[in-house]
Amino acid sequence: MTEAATHLSDVRQFHPRAHAALDNPQIRANFRKAMDGLMDKRRNAFAEWDLETLRTLGANVRQQALANLPDLLEQLEKKLTTNGIQVHWARSGDEACEVIRDICVARNAKRVIKGKSMVSEEMELNHYLEEQGIEALESDLGEYIVQLAEETPSHIIMPAIHKNTGEISDLLHEKTGTDRSHDVNYLTASARQQLREKFMQADVGISGVNFAVAETGTLCLVENEGNGRMTTTVPPCHIAVTGIEKVVGTLDDAAALLALLTRSATGQHITTYFNMISRPRQPEEFDGPEAVHLVLVDNGRSSIYQDDQLLDTLRCIRCGACMNHCPVYTRIGGHAYGTTYPGPIGKILMPHLLGLDATRDLPSASSLCGACGEVCPVRIPIPDLLVRLRRESVDGDRVHESRVRGHGLKRSTWEALAWKGWQWLHVRPTLYRLGTAMGARLRRLQPTTAGAWTRYRTSPRLAPRTLHQQLRERQTGSTGAIPARQRGASQ
Amino acid sequence: MTDAIRLYPAKPPKVYFYGTCLIDLFYPDAGLAGIQLLEREGIEVVYPQDQTCCGQPAYTSGYHDEARAVAAAQLDLFPGDWPIVVPSGSCGGMMRKHYPDLFADTPQAEAATEVAGRVWELTDFLLNVCHIKLQDLGEPTTVALHTSCSARREMGIAEVGPALLSQLQNVTLVTQQRAEECCGFGGTFAVRHPEISAAMVDDKVQAMEDAGAPAFVTTDCGCLMNIAGYAEKAARPLTGEHIVSFLWKRVSLQPGNGGSAR
Numbered sequence: 001m002t003e004a005a006t007h008l009s010d011v012r013q014f015h016p017r018a019h020a021a022l023d024n025p026q027i028r029a030n031f032r033k034a035m036d037g038l039m040d041k042r043r044n045a046f047a048e049w050d051l052e053t054l055r056t057l058g059a060n061v062r063q064q065a066l067a068n069l070p071d072l073l074e075q076l077e078k079k080l081t082t083n084g085i086q087v088h089w090a091r092s093g094d095e096a097c098e099v100i101r102d103i104c105v106a107r108n109a110k111r112v113i114k115g116k117s118m119v120s121e122e123m124e125l126n127h128y129l130e131e132q133g134i135e136a137l138e139s140d141l142g143e144y145i146v147q148l149a150e151e152t153p154s155h156i157i158m159p160a161i162h163k164n165t166g167e168i169s170d171l172l173h174e175k176t177g178t179d180r181s182h183d184v185n186y187l188t189a190s191a192r193q194q195l196r197e198k199f200m201q202a203d204v205g206i207s208g209v210n211f212a213v214a215e216t217g218t219l220c221l222v223e224n225e226g227n228g229r230m231t232t233t234v235p236p237c238h239i240a241v242t243g244i245e246k247v248v249g250t251l252d253d254a255a256a257l258l259a260l261l262t263r264s265a266t267g268q269h270i271t272t273y274f275n276m277i278s279r280p281r282q283p284e285e286f287d288g289p290e291a292v293h294l295v296l297v298d299n300g301r302s303s304i305y306q307d308d309q310l311l312d313t314l315r316c317i318r319c320g321a322c323m324n325h326c327p328v329y330t331r332i333g334g335h336a337y338g339t340t341y342p343g344p345i346g347k348i349l350m351p352h353l354l355g356l357d358a359t360r361d362l363p364s365a366s367s368l369c370g371a372c373g374e375v376c377p378v379r380i381p382i383p384d385l386l387v388r389l390r391r392e393s394v395d396g397d398r399v400h401e402s403r404v405r406g407h408g409l410k411r412s413t414w415e416a417l418a419w420k421g422w423q424w425l426h427v428r429p430t431l432y433r434l435g436t437a438m439g440a441r442l443r444r445l446q447p448t449t450a451g452a453w454t455r456y457r458t459s460p461r462l463a464p465r466t467l468h469q470q471l472r473e474r475q476t477g478s479t480g481a482i483p484a485r486q487r488g489a490s491q
Numbered sequence: 492m493t494d495a496i497r498l499y500p501a502k503p504p505k506v507y508f509y510g511t512c513l514i515d516l517f518y519p520d521a522g523l524a525g526i527q528l529l530e531r532e533g534i535e536v537v538y539p540q541d542q543t544c545c546g547q548p549a550y551t552s553g554y555h556d557e558a559r560a561v562a563a564a565q566l567d568l569f570p571g572d573w574p575i576v577v578p579s580g581s582c583g584g585m586m587r588k589h590y591p592d593l594f595a596d597t598p599q600a601e602a603a604t605e606v607a608g609r610v611w612e613l614t615d616f617l618l619n620v621c622h623i624k625l626q627d628l629g630e631p632t633t634v635a636l637h638t639s640c641s642a643r644r645e646m647g648i649a650e651v652g653p654a655l656l657s658q659l660q661n662v663t664l665v666t667q668q669r670a671e672e673c674c675g676f677g678g679t680f681a682v683r684h685p686e687i688s689a690a691m692v693d694d695k696v697q698a699m700e701d702a703g704a705p706a707f708v709t710t711d712c713g714c715l716m717n718i719a720g721y722a723e724k725a726a727r728p729l730t731g732e733h734i735v736s737f738l739w740k741r742v743s744l745q746p747g748n749g750g751s752a753r
Contacts, residue, residue: 015684022690327673331690365684367677367691368551370644384592390553397555399596419549423557427564429541436516452685456692457720460517467510467519471526471538 011338011354014361018336027162031333034161038324041267042375049263058260059379061253062315069305072214072247073296079217083279085292093123096297100125100206100239101132103293107237109134109203113195115223115231116140117208118156118318119241119297122340122353125206136206139195139227141188148175154334156341157265157320162333195227205231205289209242210261210317211254212294219294220254221275222261229273238289240277244296245305245314257317260377264319300353307403309388313348315378320345322372322382328365337362344372348385356393357406363389436466497647499619500574505535506616507568507575511582512544513712514733521712521732524739525578525613531742532621536576539568547585550593551678559593562586566602574620575606578613578735580642580710586610588645613735614710615648618655627659628744634737635665635704637695637718639711640673652710652734659741667698676717692721696729708734 021027046054065072077087090096096119104112112129114120114136126147129136138147142159146152149171153159160168165182172178178190207228211220219240221228232238248254262268281288304310323329323343334342339350339359347366351359363386372382391397394416395408402408425432439446443462450459506529514522526536546562549555565586569575577583587610594603617623636652643649649671656664675681675691695718699707705728709715712733719731 018684019686022686028690327675327691328684328687331687364680365687367640367673367675367680367688369640369673369677371640371671371673374644387551387553390551391555392553394553396553396557399559400555415552416554419552419554419557422549423560426543426546426561429543429564432543433540439516452682453720454724455685456689456724457717458723460513460716460720462516463519465519467515467522467538468540470519470523472540475538 011350011358011362012360014336014338014365017338018332018365021332021336026164026167027333028331030162030164031330034158035324035330038267038320042264042321042324043267045263045267045269054256054260055377055379057256058317058377059315061248061256062317062378065248065253066245066305066311066314068249069245069247072249073244075214076212076217076247079214080294083217085217085219085279085294088293088295090295090297090299093297093299094128096123096241096295096299097125097128099295100241101129101134103237103239104129104132104134104204107203107291109237111198111202112136112204112206113198113202113231113235114138114140114143115205115207115221115228116143116159117206117241118153118340119208119243119299120206121153122299123241123297125241137195137198137202139199139225139231140223141191141225141227144191144195145171148172152335152340154342155320155323156318156343156345162335199230199234202235204237204239205233205235206239206241207231209240209246209294211257212242212247213249213251213254214247215250217278218251218254219275219277220258221277222258222271222273223275224266224268224272226273229275232275232277233288236289237291237293238277238280239293239295241295241297244298244301245316257378261317261319264321264375264377303405304352310352310385310404312380313345313352313385315380316345316349317378318345319377321375321377322380325371325375327367327369327371344382344386345380348380348382348389351389351393351404351406355406356389356404357409359406360393360410363393433466433468437469440464440466440469502532502621503534503573505537505571505573507571507573508536508538509542509545509565509568509575509577509582509586509610510538511577511579511712513716514578517716518712518733518736521578521736524733525576525735527743528617528623528735528739529576529613529621532617532623534621537571537573542568545582545585546593547582547589548678550585550589555593559597562590562593562603563599566599566606569606569609573609574611574616575609576611576613576616578710578733579712580612580639580646580648581713583610583612584641584645612642612646612648612651612710614651614655615646618651623655623658625655625658625738625742627661627741629659629661629741631661631663632706633663633665633704635667635699635702635707636670636734637674637699637707637709637714637731638670639676639709639714642710643671648710652708655734655738656708659738662741665702665704667695667702667704669694669698674714674718676711676713678713681717688717689721692717693725696722696725696727699729700727705729707731708737710734 088099126136138144145160154162169180173180210222280292329343339346347362368383392402392404392407393410510522546558549558590603590607594600674695675688681688722729
């Protein structure tokens, strides 16, 4: 719980962290370059596809799965159990950590090797296992780098994207004695060498899940490095951990999502590895784990599920396209958010996991440009959900009630009063015309500063006469036509 | 987003003009230019004098009760069955896309949806409903175009600006790098997160200058006051104006009368 408290205070420091990132040319350059590359790759990967139709298909698959979520989860549990995979349910991240600890303790396991799993980041699993005296080593290269640096992932697909080759070389040198090099292949080979031994020694492998197929009881895992396959096949026990929303009905559903996921995420038509796990090692088989577990984590998801609009958040397949295309994320990077999931998806997901009080600056940290919603492979209306959360954070709607934990805490008396004043003037057209005409007449008194706006910009100047005034004169025929000087004559 | 295909109506004899509060106070010339372009197409333009603001600033700030009260005051301004033309993708997007959500579960839901269905962005209306033909009378000039995010993504009219500008034979339209990226305005975002917003607009100004544009035109006054205001404060040479002000100048000038994009 103290952990949760630290995490919480971290999230609240959004502004100072964002400013620090903006002032860091290395961070700015690393993210800009990486995001430009990812946007290009995605564009090229979809070039020959009817992307909009495919996105509609993806949205439908996820919507259908969510509509049938309770049934699909039951079906999945039944099928997996029949196949010999043990299913565990966890209400919270802490509960999920305990389930995993219990499995490890029962096997007397001391060494865990991990494939990439954002849910395990959400649970802060590594930290927990360490406290229990169990070593947990990340085997995804990016996660491995982040773990060595004692950091958290800055991107959900590319955890170490905030570092360039030079920084990674320095880190590997310092932590593992690898010779300094700018040769990416050399650095990768060196990390691979170190990890290979760890795979052989591990008692348990822990992985995430991209899609859990209810019909067949298949756990699908998308990866590029082969570490996912090693994690799920080399150690004698495999524990998969995932959110309850990751279930889909059929293998066809998974195929549609896979086509969207890899192209949206890294611009690949298919990843190097696509693992489909359906049972532990059978008596006649030579390899694979003797025991396979699936831990299904709720951690706030079922409360999102209760709301017809917020429900769309759970469609997410964790491709990261929203952050790759986000002009805010591109400039401040993932760590500024202070949350497990950064970027647009983080802004709509984390308020549910941590409460709107802790994430108070996240929903507003968007220009609502819509780039995220435009590229989302499952059509999550992210900008609309941001507006919804803004409304909830100030309890701004008497017709539609607030539901998210911590709602209303951002409402400030002076801001509420300012909007009331704004409303008062704008529902009184006569007063509005009078006031704006007066403003236009007294325009020379217009202040040249306007708060944060004029910190970086000049203030727009009030026109000598409002459009209302000019058109009223025209309509009443005082001039009969638009004066010549407004006809666009050159100055 | 712009998932549904929208059918353009036949050119009507009459339209309502919703000027927007920014144009009313700061850029009335853009409003006049838009009205004159419509009139030139033989359309009678009605400007309801009781219009104030579409309600968007409060809406995107989360103050939906206040937004709804102000938006409700606009719903009664368009009693006839004529299209409502708005010289802004952003205000147009608010009325067209968000009014139905804002008024959901309220007595005005039906009226809001009906009004939303008649809203058109001005340049889209000129190109695709009026089938406007522009004859360029200005001197050769070069501009960049910034299509606002709401015009691009909510109203789905990214092709309209280039199509209109391409009719002007003396205007060279340059394409800046990352043209589809936000300029950093975002309404109250610019004051709630001024440093992030400034980083975005700085890149936008740089991209336009790198493309060789001395000036830019845009569909939205929010972006205009952000980009031009940033350039002015930073003493950068880039200037900007609303695209309809620019179009009107180009077609209404006497030949040889100068065609500065300032």
